[in-house]
Amino acid sequence: MPHWKRNLYILWLGLFFNHMAYTLSVPFFPLFLQKDLGIRGGLEAWSGISISISFLISSLCAPFWGSLADKYGSKSMLIRSGLGLAAAHLANYFVHDPFVFILVRIFQGLMAGFSPASIALVGTNTPEKHVGYALGVISTSTAAGGILGPLAGGILSHWVGLRGCFVASAVITLFSALIVMGVKEVHKHNEGLKTNVLQDLKRAAANRRLFHLYGLSLLVSTSVLILEPLLTLYVVQLGGSVQNATLSSGIVFSAVGAATVIMGSRWGKIGGRIGYEKTLLIGLIGGGIGNLLQLVAPNLYAFGILRFGYGLFFAAVYPALNALIIQHTEPDFRGRAVSLSQSANQLGIVIGPLAGGFIGGWIGIPFVFLLTGIALLGSSWGIRSFVAGKGEAVEFE
Numbered sequence: 001m002p003h004w005k006r007n008l009y010i011l012w013l014g015l016f017f018n019h020m021a022y023t024l025s026v027p028f029f030p031l032f033l034q035k036d037l038g039i040r041g042g043l044e045a046w047s048g049i050s051i052s053i054s055f056l057i058s059s060l061c062a063p064f065w066g067s068l069a070d071k072y073g074s075k076s077m078l079i080r081s082g083l084g085l086a087a088a089h090l091a092n093y094f095v096h097d098p099f100v101f102i103l104v105r106i107f108q109g110l111m112a113g114f115s116p117a118s119i120a121l122v123g124t125n126t127p128e129k130h131v132g133y134a135l136g137v138i139s140t141s142t143a144a145g146g147i148l149g150p151l152a153g154g155i156l157s158h159w160v161g162l163r164g165c166f167v168a169s170a171v172i173t174l175f176s177a178l179i180v181m182g183v184k185e186v187h188k189h190n191e192g193l194k195t196n197v198l199q200d201l202k203r204a205a206a207n208r209r210l211f212h213l214y215g216l217s218l219l220v221s222t223s224v225l226i227l228e229p230l231l232t233l234y235v236v237q238l239g240g241s242v243q244n245a246t247l248s249s250g251i252v253f254s255a256v257g258a259a260t261v262i263m264g265s266r267w268g269k270i271g272g273r274i275g276y277e278k279t280l281l282i283g284l285i286g287g288g289i290g291n292l293l294q295l296v297a298p299n300l301y302a303f304g305i306l307r308f309g310y311g312l313f314f315a316a317v318y319p320a321l322n323a324l325i326i327q328h329t330e331p332d333f334r335g336r337a338v339s340l341s342q343s344a345n346q347l348g349i350v351i352g353p354l355a356g357g358f359i360g361g362w363i364g365i366p367f368v369f370l371l372t373g374i375a376l377l378g379s380s381w382g383i384r385s386f387v388a389g390k391g392e393a394v395e396f397e
Contacts, residue, residue, distance in 0.1 A: 048357020082177025136268015286313020
């Protein structure tokens with residue numbers, strides 16, 4: 001078996017368990033804040049802050065970790081992140097104060113980087129003609145983890161409570177770190193490579209096509225994660241009981257993951273045939289319409305079905321974005337390029353939950369779905385020029 005395929009299978013498993021551990025507990029932060037930490041007023045805002053702060057720190061650290069990945073290899077960053085995230089999940093078990101909880105989330109942001117290191121390793125250790133397929137396959141790993149994580153968390157929380165879910169997340173994350181030790185990375189060690197984030201930003205800014213993709217990553221991640229602190233609360237509004245909110249919201253969270261598992265690798269192959277720009281356009285249009293339809297869901301069952309349909313199309317977006325970033329970056333810069341993309345992505349993840357928490361509490365959760373749908377459709381309008389090849393800044397080779 002070629003080493004790139006072996007790596008792909010190992011990284012798939014590692015990312016699967018890593019993301020499963022994350023979604024085992026994180027979607028239920030609003031309930032943890034309310035039931036265990038005593039937050040009553042401003043729950044939406046507290047939920048948004050607790051999710052966003054980790055991604056803010058992660059986005060600031062990502063270029064530094066990316067530089068170290070280019071210098072020492074992505075495998076070392078995988079193991080570093082896996083061990084650190086396991087410790088962060090376990091620390092949540094001992095939290096009894098909301099401000100200490102925020103501090104633990106900051107530590108979790110410092111330890112992040114498992115996913116970008118995996119993507120960078122796939123991009124630099126996979127033959128060019130197989131990159132689209134490999135990135136499509138790897139995207140299904142987080143989606144699969146996103147299916148089992150919320151479901152397992154919803155069930156497990158009934159048995160051992162939300163704190164028990166944190167312990168389970170720590171154990172599973174540690175297991176993911178052990179799995180990726182089996183990766184064989186072909187990496188040329190460069191003693192002369194400097195980890196200068198400012199120079200990396202200047203180099204990325206000089207590549208106008210790459211910078212447009214970073215802007216799109218920021219917008220897309222903002223529009224998606226704006227719903228993160230609200231879905232569990234919205235499930236209750238649609239008729240789900242408060243007692244079974246973790247299980248009901250777990251099923252709803254899993255719908256998008258199930259759709260991504262079904263379509264992720266297929267979109268990767270389709271992108272290789274028709275072009276990743278066109279695949280990205282289809283994903284954004286389908287995702288935008290899907291969000292607008294969720295706005296008028298009459299009940300919890302219809303909402304779950306619409307989330308699944310949205311996921312079938314949106315599964316095309318991130319594999320296409322990652323493939324385009326790899327495609328338009330020099331091999332010696334790909335680790336840092338992916339990490340900078342992760343910074344843009346996570347900046348959107350910071351803005352999204354914060355905006356969702358405040359807007360949802362101020363105007364109402366349905367209005368957030370309207371904003372998300374408009375943002376994705378607006379992004380698709382910009383991608384039309386990619387497909388048509390209008391303008392030097394957005395033409396792709």
